[in-house]
Amino acid sequence: MSDLVTIMTYDNYMTAHIVKARLANRGIEAFIKDEQTLTMNWLWNNALGGMKLQVKEADVARAMEILEEDEKEFETQIHSDAYTEEDKSVFDPDNRICIYCGSKNTKRISYNKNWAYAAMLFLGFPIAVRSDKWHCFHCTKDF
Ligand SMILES: [Zn+2]
Numbered sequence: 001m002s003d004l005v006t007i008m009t010y011d012n013y014m015t016a017h018i019v020k021a022r023l024a025n026r027g028i029e030a031f032i033k034d035e036q037t038l039t040m041n042w043l044w045n046n047a048l049g050g051m052k053l054q055v056k057e058a059d060v061a062r063a064m065e066i067l068e069e070d071e072k073e074f075e076t077q078i079h080s081d082a083y084t085e086e087d088k089s090v091f092d093p094d095n096r097i098c099i100y101c102g103s104k105n106t107k108r109i110s111y112n113k114n115w116a117y118a119a120m121l122f123l124g125f126p127i128a129v130r131s132d133k134w135h136c137f138h139c140t141k142d143f
Contacts (some may be wrong), residue, residue, distance in 0.1 A: 004031060005055040007063055018121040019067065026066055028059045031044045041142050070121065096143075103138035 013032070020030045033052040052058040055063045095106045135142050 003057045004033075005057050005060050006033070006052040006054050007060060008053040008067065010051045013051060016053055019053060019070075022070065022121050023055065023063055023066060025026070026062075028055055028063050028066070030055050060100065074116040098134075098136035098138060098141070099143045100136060100141045101139040103136055106134050107137065109133045109135050109142065 008016075008019065010019070010056055017033050020032060023030045031054045033054055095104050096108075097104055133142050
């Protein structure tokens with residue numbers, strides 16, 4: 001029996017299970033500690049430090065690599081959806097005018113980060129979850 005090492009903690013079991021499945025797909029066995037306790041009583045979450053995702057000591061390096069790759073891939077895909085500096089000079093005429101500062105440098109927030117992340121882990125790519133919120137790049141407020 002080899003020692004288990006905690007490589008991540010999660011405050012919700014959905015994410016913990018997605019990552020666990022993701023690791024399993026790459027041949028790494030992972031375990032979730034404190035899951036029963038935390039699902040039964042989420043108030044204990046902070047006290048226990050979240051759900052602990054654990055892998056065998058021998059798998060730690062590879063598991064961390066996979067998690068880092070996933071996070072990078074996710075960030076790249078999400079941010080490729082945003083305006084680059086050049087794009088900002090040509091605003092889409094359909095953009096809403098910011099209710100705070102009047103700028104047209106706005107963009108519909110087309111995804112919810114948690115769901116997009118979950119989708120990427122399940123399907124291999126993030127899906128845009130429609131929302132009716134807009135973000136202003138000028139004053140950085142959402143409206
Ligand atoms: Zn604004």
